[in-house]
Amino acid sequence: MEGISVCKKSSKLGKKDDLYHVIHKVPYGDSPYVKAKHAQLVDKDPEAAIVLFWKAINCGDKVDSALKDMAVVMKQLDRSEEAIEAIKSFRGLCSKHSQESLDNVLLDLYKKCGKIEEQIELLKRKLRLIYQGEAFNGRTTRTARSHGKKFQVSIKQETARLLGNLGWAYMQKENYMMAEVVFKKAQMVDADANKACNLGLCLMRQSRYKEAYYILEEVLMGIIPGSDEIKSRKRAEELLEELNANLPQPEFMDALGLDDDFVKGIDDLLDAWNTNNRPRRLPIFEEISSFRDQLAC
Numbered sequence: 046m047e048g049i050s051v052c053k054k055s056s057k058l059g060k061k062d063d064l065y066h067v068i069h070k071v072p073y074g075d076s077p078y079v080k081a082k083h084a085q086l087v088d089k090d091p092e093a094a095i096v097l098f099w100k101a102i103n104c105g106d107k108v109d110s111a112l113k114d115m116a117v118v119m120k121q122l123d124r125s126e127e128a129i130e131a132i133k134s135f136r137g138l139c140s141k142h143s144q145e146s147l148d149n150v151l152l153d154l155y156k157k158c159g160k161i162e163e164q165i166e167l168l169k170r171k172l173r174l175i176y177q178g179e180a181f182n183g184r185t186t187r188t189a190r191s192h193g194k195k196f197q198v199s200i201k202q203e204t205a206r207l208l209g210n211l212g213w214a215y216m217q218k219e220n221y222m223m224a225e226v227v228f229k230k231a232q233m234v235d236a237d238a239n240k241a242c243n244l245g246l247c248l249m250r251q252s253r254y255k256e257a258y259y260i261l262e263e264v265l266m267g268i269i270p271g272s273d274e275i276k277s278r279k280r281a282e283e284l285l286e287e288l289n290a291n292l293p294q295p296e297f298m299d300a301l302g303l304d305d306d307f308v309k310g311i312d313d314l315l316d317a318w319n320t321n322n323r324p325r326r327l328p329i330f331e332e333i334s335s336f337r338d339q340l341a342c
Contacts, residue, residue, distance in 0.1 A: 205235035
């Protein structure tokens with residue numbers, strides 16, 4: 046009976062220990078990496094966590110995860126430059142399948158530090174790997190995580206995402222012509238409302254208001270995938286307000302190429318669209334429709 050009692054007690058302790066690790070999302074064991082994760086997630090001591098992550102890297106203990114986690118903690122402490130150097134110096138110790146996730150961390154660090162040229166070069170390299178068939182470790186999809194949830198990302202989606210990020214990097218450099226080319230390429234691969242808004246803004250910065258107007262209206266009319274998202278619709282509305290505010294009203298109407306008798310305001314224009322009198326779609330969206338038809342075949 047005493048043996049059974051000890052076993053039950055041991056079982057309860059084991060379940061309690063399991064629950065502790067689940068709640069705090071820390072691994073089992075007593076290695077430097079486990080201690081580092083404990084300092085990071087349980088003790089909330091990022092400085093101590095960094096020291097222990099360094100120790101894990103030097104000991105060869107889960108180097109892939111230790112390097113990535115350490116860089117993330119350093120970023121939180123505004124030590125992004127140090128994190129960049131750490132990844133560059135020690136990624137050679139990491140496995141091949143971890144390089145892609147390290148690149149993603151590196152991109153975030155470049156953004157944090159305002160290193161636009163480095164972002165562009167890294168994004169181009171990642172795109173080259175896709176074109177060469179070396180991305181996703183040879184698979185057609187990979188598992189991604191956002192806000193604690195896992196989901197599958199296809200090569201097509203990843204290509205469009207990287208192109209969108211590359212276009213935005215060119216926007217930061219005020220290279221609007223290059224940004225436009227990249228954004229349009231991204232839309233042809235996998236169109237969405239967020240990239241459409243970025244393209245609209247890019248065209249506005251080039252004073253091509255008519256094209257920008259039509260693209261933003263495509264978002265508000267729900268024609269582009271993702272247009273139903275509140276964030277995208279709100280951004281399209283804000284960009285249209287900016288477009289309207291930055292132009293005198295007569296010039297705005299001239300830019301749209303519409304007669305004064307026809308346009309009595311934005312509401313009338315939307316009513317006209319709803320009765321199938323909408324202006325012609327931009328060529329880029331015709332290209333996207335053609336591209337989708339090709340994929341369907």
